[in-house]
Amino acid sequence: MTAQEVRLCGLLLREHYGEVVEKVGTHLLRSGAQNLRTIVHETGMPLDLVKKCLCVLVQHGACVFSLGRKGPGSPTEYQTSCSQILTILRYPRYIYTAKTLYGDTGELIVEELLQRGHMTMSSTVKTVADRLTQNMEDGRSMDYSEVSSSFSKLVETHFLQRCPPLPGAGTTDSTTPAAPSFSDCYKVPHVTLCGRGKRQLSSEDGEDQRNAKKAKLDSDTHGDEGIYWQVNFERFHLHFRDQAIISAVANKLDQTSSEIVRTMLRMSEVTTSPIATCTKPLSANEIFRSLPSNYNIARPILDQYLTLLVDDPMEFVGKAGESGGGMYVVNLHRALANLARATLESVVQERFGSRSARIFRLLLRKRHLEQKQVEDFAMIPAKEAKDMLYTLLSQNLAQLQEIPKTPDYAPSRTFYLYTVNQLPTARMLLQNCFKTVANLIDRRLFEAKENKRLLEKSQRIEAILASLQASGAEPEQLTEVEEMITAPEKQQLEGLRLHINKLDSAENQVDETIFLLESYINSTISVY
């Protein structure tokens, strides 16, 4: 939990759950596992508020509780972790991915689950059906079975998973199973759910009452009480990683190669574990059979493409044997490392210019170089090369390695070699990204606060306009209300909206870099 991560988590908690939850959450992040009394004492907040905050945090998976460390009988301890809170940045991407894969129904299911933390299948299906019905034309409504089938599809492909059961009170030891490893994780329960979505009719009270009565009858058990579902972030991350590799291949080579890689990844979705270095070997025959039907390439052409992919210096695809026409694997970890390297190089290029980027790439490839060698290999005049190297050094992007000739480290008799280490540099840039996003959020909150009066006024006027239109007013009344905002104020509002949209969009895009760097760093952590 670095300072930048804690700051960013605090801002995200504040934006989504309020300042009270932010206070409790950041306190827990900074101080590790604590029990309820200590939290109340150290934050100085009333007990019921702290309880509510902890409920919210546990509901959304940001906080886990476990039995106290001093053995049974000691109070439960609560612990938050940064990684779960930082996924909030990625919520729009998850929802958009669900939309592209499973349509509007999938999108709404994932959105509901992200907003509520965890829910039962029946309540999710009902809520989503109601929302879809609202957006449909009059008279049509969404059937529960359609939504249920989308839900089942999401569970089968492991995008949703069951919440792990509560650790038994006092009976289990400290090794509670990690979330996906218990047996019923992806089993869809048998749910008796039939009906259609209900449209919310705000103007008819009688029908509302009838609906309310019906809702009470329906809210009896549907056979899945106590089984809660949550979004499986890991699966989404694997999907994003695959997408990144495919788009990299498409950018470097061509569309057909990316289709081949996509086919290979799709075939090995189920057989590859999340921490695998590369996919299971696939024979060229299998790949040929599984290519999508609209890609009519001949067998020898496929072989040529595969050879090209293997020979490419980015090493996305490797050859693992000769049986079956050639066994090919996708090198996942190496692909991630190369993508991270490309990110680092582009960061240096955009910050310090293309010549500094050339020096940086040189140091990455040649590992250790003396200053003279850098000047020669990069073909940059000495003075400028020196300047650029010192700039990179001062920004911590390059390091100096001393190799003494004599034991007394005399400067005239020591080699000074410049070097770049990819992993520590990636970690440093990741922290920079967190700081960037925190700054973006800060600035957005500042802009909104500065213009709070104007924003509230415009909101009020919109509300008045909407109510007038609903009750059927004449155009003169509408124009009169619209003119309550003066022209310079309108301009100011436009500018403000543009700024806030830009800041929001920037957050989304910095998050893509964060994802890439995080995946790379996590892939280098070896799990034995």
Place this chain on the structure above:
Amino acid sequence: MAGKGRGVAAFSFNIDALGIGRGSMPESRVGPNPLFPNTDFKPVPLKAGEDEDYMLALKQEMRGTMQRLPHNIKPHYNKSEVERYTERYLKQRQIEDEEWTPDWNLFPKELMPQKKRPRVKADTKKKTVKISHKDTEEMLSKLDELAKKDDGNPEKSDDETEKKTEGKENEEEDVEEEEYDEEDIEEENDYIDNYFDNGEDFEAGSDENMDGEATY
């Protein structure tokens, strides 16, 4: 600091061996780095496309929705008149379950809200509300009654009057007021107030008189 004195920029070793001359040193620092340095290279513009626009809309919608859900806990603050005006004109998409209760099977039992204690507090709070709506004249007449009753402790009743006219912001004072009113309104029994000594009179009296005396 060898070499300081005659030649300030003299090095302790032979500089030529390193291959750099005296003139090719970088500039010496004159202070900390500026807080907002000039950037020679401006940042690349953001990606703009359908996907990005859609995700932007999703993000802003989600933020707005999550701020309206019951998960979003607002700190206790007094709603002033201005708040109600804006709420009346702002159209809000009402989320059905305002009161969210988690499934207690998945949560530790200690997080359940305690139902006993807040009842006492709620009662006393209701009484403060009632008091604030009461007529001030009624109050003053009651104070006069109390003043007549409390012949033994004229100072205490003066204190009480002062506290009551100050205002009802201080909760402790409210509690004291309510207790006093409670005794007035509800106890319809034969006990006279003067005979009941709950210790407050003793302290108030002694605080007043013990300006110069020593405390033990």
